[in-house]
Amino acid sequence: MLTDLADVLRGAGLPVREMPGWKTRGVNGWGINGPFGGLVHHTGTAAAAAGDYPSLHVVRGGRSDLQGPLAQLGLGRSGVWYVIAAGYCNHAGPTDDPDFANPRAIGVECENPGGSTPWPAVQYASLVTGCRALGDHYSIRWRGHKEAAVPQGRKVDPNLDMNKLRNRIAAHRPAPTGTDFLEDLMAKVTFVDANEMTNLIAQGVSKTEARKRATVTYPDGTAALAGTLNFLSSALRDLAVLKADVAALKKGTKA
Numbered sequence: 001m002l003t004d005l006a007d008v009l010r011g012a013g014l015p016v017r018e019m020p021g022w023k024t025r026g027v028n029g030w031g032i033n034g035p036f037g038g039l040v041h042h043t044g045t046a047a048a049a050a051g052d053y054p055s056l057h058v059v060r061g062g063r064s065d066l067q068g069p070l071a072q073l074g075l076g077r078s079g080v081w082y083v084i085a086a087g088y089c090n091h092a093g094p095t096d097d098p099d100f101a102n103p104r105a106i107g108v109e110c111e112n113p114g115g116s117t118p119w120p121a122v123q124y125a126s127l128v129t130g131c132r133a134l135g136d137h138y139s140i141r142w143r144g145h146k147e148a149a150v151p152q153g154r155k156v157d158p159n160l161d162m163n164k165l166r167n168r169i170a171a172h173r174p175a176p177t178g179t180d181f182l183e184d185l186m187a188k189v190t191f192v193d194a195n196e197m198t199n200l201i202a203q204g205v206s207k208t209e210a211r212k213r214a215t216v217t218y219p220d221g222t223a224a225l226a227g228t229l230n231f232l233s234s235a236l237r238d239l240a241v242l243k244a245d246v247a248a249l250k251k252g253t254k255a
Helices: 005-011 056-061 121-138 162-171 178-187 194-202 207-214 221-254
Strands: 016-018 037-042 073-075 081-083 105-110 141-144 190-192 215-217
Touching: 005 016, 005 081, 005 121, 037 121, 073 121, 105 121, 121 141, 121 162, 141 162, 194 207
Parallel strands: 016 081, 037 105, 037 141, 073 105
Antiparallel strands: 073 081, 190 215
16 A cells, blocks of 8 residues: 555645545555556546536546546646545556556546646646656656557547656756755855955965865855854844945935
8 A cells, every 4th residue: 555645745845635544545445566657647527617626536436337446646726636545546447568557556637627628837737746756756657548548549638748747757856845955055055255265365365265265165064054154144244334334424425
């Protein structure tokens, strides 16, 4: 069972709604082998249907001719991810590759009626971010249902250019968040101590050499943060002095 689906999506900064019982939900209670691939679908539900994800009850419970759940994940018009099942889902049918068949693939049912209906920008962006996060976490690649289904032409979903989507997924750079981002930032802090550089030049050191000597790099995160804060504090003090000088100059000019 893929019980970490919600955590992966939330970790990418995406809005997530967990459906009750999803961690044990699967066709006949079965789990999934892998996953080894991911399939993108559109629901085909009419555009007039109300709500963010009106297909939820069908994707979760199935149809009269097909037992649910019909996908592990749903994607609403607003970009919200609906986590529906952790196990086996009937979303693929016959495919040209076992990695994209029901026992081994994640299915994402995106709310869209199909045809030429455009996707809201927020929904498409969320799909890119979510597919990148899931792809990185599970080491899977993404195809459209229409690409994997056999015989060719059996399915038309999703109504997206899949090559463009894959390119967007590949180019997507996850937003840095949390302590990892701060540690990375601090580890790379390098700046020139302007006061030290001025003093060195006053002592006859060339400008190029003075800049080199006054350049400070902190390999240690804690030191970097401390150094950066000291630098900013000094800069703010200099700014306050400059502000006072400008104010005095203006006052003298008016007098």
